[in-house]
Amino acid sequence: MRRLLPLLFLPAPVFADTIVAPSTVTAVTIYPQGAEVTREVQFSAPAGRHDLRIADLPASTVPDLIRLASEETALGSFTFQEAGLIPVDPPAMPDLDAAISAAQATRDAAALARDRIAARIEAAEAQVGFLRGMTAEVTSQPPAEIAALSQMIGSEVLAAREAMLTARAEQAAADRVLAEADTALAEALAAREEVRAAQADKAQLTVAITQAADGAGRLTLRHFVEDAAWRPVYDATLIRSPAPALTLNRGALISQFSGEDWRGVALTLSTARPSDQAAPSLLWPELRRAELPEPERAYKSGAMEDMAVAAAPVAEVETAVPAMQGDVVVYQVPAAVDLATGVADLRVALGDLSFTPEIEARAVPRADSTAFVMATFTNGAEILLPGEVVLLRDGTLVGRSALELTPARGEIELAFGAIDGLKLTRDMPQNSQGDAGFLSSDTARSEAALLRVENLTEEAWPLHVIDQIPYSEQDELAITYSATPAPTETDPDGARGLLGWRFDLAPGAVQEIALTVQLRWPEGMELR
Template identity: 25%
Template sequence: MIKKNLLVLALAAVPISVAADITQATLYPSHGDLTWQETQTVKQGDGVITINRLPVSLQDQSVRVSLGGVAGAQIQQIEIGRVEQTGYVSEQTQRLRNELTQVLEKLQAQEDAIQAWNQQVTLMTKAAENPHELSATELSDMAAALKQTTMAALAEIRGIRTQMRDDIALKDRLERELSQAQQNARASKKAQIHYRAPAGGDLTITLEFQSNEARWRSEYNAQLSSQVAGQKANDPKSGELTLQHLAVVQQTTGDDWRNVELQLSTANARRGTNMPPLDSWVVSPAQPDFLVRQMKSAAPMLDSSATAEVEADFGASVERQSTFSQSYRLAQPVSVPSGGNGQRLIVAEHTVAVEMAVWTAPAYDPTGYVHATGIFIAEAPIPAGPVQLFRDGQSVGSTYLSEMTNGEELRLGFGVDEAIRVAVVNETERTGEEGIWKSEQVQRRQNRFEITNHHGDAVNLRIFDRMPVSQIDILTVKPLQISEPVERNVDDKKGVLAWNRTVPAGETVSVQSGFEVRVPEGNQLPNL
């Protein structure tokens, strides 16, 4: 059954029917612009070209059609219809069915093996119930043999059931994917293009449309090399960070793409097109609490229509870039199967000269972490995405990279440095009441942080601590012994301290950090 979305006066036409195979795709983080192109030999006059098996996710309002090859050829009418299909089974569906059949057969074989072993245990149990006339020695030997055989059979059953767990999980996944694929395969769309050709010839038809079932996202591999060619042996600062940009391409249109010319754009339409409206901000003197509560309960809800849209949460060449976005064109056509698993393609590599240091906050975590800091240089911004971290070829974990633009500081952590030992020595910890005429509650804490370098070379350290920050007048905070030089209010965070030190191989560096907190009598000290 076909439901027509566009009704225009039709012209008499000789139909030409072709299947829709995608030839080009421009993917965005939110959707895809897909292109179908075909050349057909046509006769002079009116005609109709029907394009079948278009994805059901095709957005009708986005359809654009152009004609070429025959001078003066014109489009008279475009009809987009939905086709409910009963016999069509995509290649993806057939593949899933074959894989599911193999898994079911394997599970059945495992069940048969379990049943056979259970039968053996049953037979052995019945044999033990009818020992006839046996001597005590024979009974003992038979019991031992029964026990050994039964234990072996039960062990086999347990082993088979263990193997079945992964197969059962695979079966469940394939059944879910098959259900989704069959749902997509039950319907498609088709386009009927009515044209008028002033002469016969080879007519090229280009159909472009948008689909939200094709998109891409960014992932990264960050590889830190602590030893760089030309680096001085006694220079602990320099390193090189290679940031590999991967495009995870995914499409679930129901048909596999073969040899598609692929372009990737960083532009994201889901961020909206306009800034939200900015109305007047009317304020008034503070009101008593009960009046404020009444005003809040009577206030109308914010009109959701006035807010901007927000995001839910092969080598390539840079083809086009602007201040706002960048696009990559894959060097060779690619094939992308329809399904939930994304295909990863390398689109760019960025090399960043970094300074390396071991960061530690001893009072909160006596561990040293390798950090690399450098300036990101690129012609256009790169999107945010997850990052897999590698240090000198070893995997050390993962993190998340925010969107980066040219000239921004790139800072990544690369796991624990096992050759750095951190110790905290509590030199003073005192809480009590002080004062003769005016009593106050006082707490003093003085720590010494000792960091030892067990590397064969010098290491840069960045040591962090923090001081309490008072928000009320009656609570006063005073620093005690603080090693100099020290950086205060790091990253504009009040009370955060940082020391930069270089520790030679095999040596120990120490810094001091302490504070005093006071409150008047009758008030409690904070829980520090």
Template identity: 25%
Template structure:
């Protein structure tokens, strides 16, 4: 029967005198958290009877030593363990390649020496010819016939030309050999260069009663890894469910590639050491407001992965969504719905990727797809013509907490057309998630002043009275009827001397505190609808009113 031993490691000073067995362990499983990751390295080792010193080498140097656990499958006892840093060589000099390159360099050098020697001989011959030519020209010309003189002159000319041509050839060959020599010397320098990297090692002292082969796993936590949620949100039609594709953007800077690992994603923020949490008294007092300056974004970003691991808590499972409001949301969301809740939960959801994954260290973040859901949605068209002359299609997802969403960015597709991005915020207590699916160009809306109303401002005692009116014209160019909500507003007075009196609202729901007008309409296919609202504005005639 296998005995599973899980022992927490503590930093132990000192070096063992036992001979070390170094294990080239393999990363088999990784659980990536929102900040940090838990890695599992496995190796098979041959133990002899007695005490054995085993070294798990080439591990991330940023691991937390207090987070390490060891699992031994077999009958053996772990006597001691400690973590240390070591310098490893990333490349080993290739002796045979170096010897062959050195021989090639020596051959090229011999050819260069021969070219240098030949050039020196040619230079001396050239000097000798020129000296003889001067001597003949000075005193021996009278003893030579014309033909002899011509033959001798032609000989000097031809020979000097041959010498110059050969010297040019030698110069060309020398440059070629010098370039080849430079390339080979650079290659030799690279072969002799030793590249090193600092890595971590876990040193285990294990007592075995017999000679045996068993498996050892080391589990530890590193800080230089994270994942962030991302989504693809696809809607085919307003009468079909939404299809949500869950993705994770994973990054790691451990210094070692994760090749073919079993990958898990966790929304928890782990307590990465193994010390039990201690609950201390918590006091409560009156709140005193204090000025808190804004932190520079760069400083905040720099601290993102710097934390005391024993104090990090997990992400709240009770986090709920903040509705992603359409343009001009005039108080549709209540104060309760926008109240953010503190993250107090100590649990987190975990997602396992079925296919083996490879996450390369130090490169751009890699995207992993881990889940897909069909979501029942209530579709609603939404428009605020005062702010935007467009009609937006919204999807309301009730009771969205059952889908395990986390805050992140969603790429939105409607009828296989990319329409933009939307932020999913799960940190509010609303149980309905509101997503914008973009504009619908088949529905037009405009807000205009009516042309059939002509009203001249009147003066009554010391007050001026004006009528303000607007028409909202909606045209449904679709083949099916639509449900649409339209928002507008009238101003809310902040002065007692200024009064605003709503006269006509075309059936809108009116919220006086906000001055909000809300219409919920059904418009048949290829039909139009005109909404009119108007209000009276009264203010002192000697004052000027700031128009909204």
């Protein structure tokens, strides 16, 4: 629903005149979702109170986040008019008005020239008709006079016909000139209508101002638009020798659909997230009741389809320089940037970060047939936003991954592809179930597995083998296990039931791990 939204109420000037002034976007700060736009408004006004109308704001302007500032002019109340409403006063378009006037004058001159040619043709046709209608009294005039009259009529008819032919030849050229003038005038009128139609999709702000003296004034307007965003992209390059090194090449993909082009603006990317949750969640007392169970209901899951919008990226601009605003990292692009509305994925380089990672070959024989390279490192002083990561190991593309939101000095773990020469197997030579004893009411289950890692590469690898055993939270279900060799870690990071072994595996070497699990539960109960 369209509305006129007053944002601030102050005494309004009486009999104030209205000044319409355009605005120029000078700076934009883009967040992961949304952008703050800074505009400069320059105008000229006599001393006294006036209404300053800024009629070129994008339709996506958020009214509550409008902020105004001026050093020369006193600012009063202001109102915001949403897009789609007819402006109170049409915007001035002096360039287009001048182009339309020139095109109209050219068209009028061409029409006049064509009409003059048409008049010449009409006059020649009338002269020929008159001459052809002349007759002579043969009986009363001497033959010499009749011959002279006949010669005169012939000459005049010939001259009139030649003038007619010349005029008709000029008429074709005049018609072309007139047609071109009509086209130019129609294009100029269409351009003005296009601007007017675009203006109907613009929002406008009317500000009560007071000028202390005659002269120029300037106002700074800051507002927020939601249809803009940036997201990080990363290239992670891992080098294992002669010393482990990891380089994170960072970039930002910027998109904006505000409805206006940003040309030559100072661009800043901020890691702040004003569109996200700004306050901690609230917890409320939880009332629980015990009731009879309800009958189960059938549930049918619906299919979901992934949809992606492809956009051609544009050329990458200069590397942005990081800075801090409190505890928020911002990246300032050193050169002015052009970013048209509707353009997706303008790429800005954010520079490289270097780390010294810890590298291991992680093996999960229960699920995989090969081990994978894992690199673990600690982030620096800058927050890393979530984004897609392209993975390169020793100069070779090995896959893609995703980086989660990582605070400063947070730990990061990235996988860098499979190691085909580290072969994994997990065999189960024993898997029996039965009564624990002849007279016992207990039942039991025993499982045995043999984990095997073989290094077929020509280098030693630090191995991290992971397997799992079931765990129980019931006193009635007892679970015990034995492993040879014994695991070096159990329940890592609180993940119950996980076991880990760490060791170095030389080229050509084989490491086996024997794992046995026993489960016991009372008679009459089922294992689930």
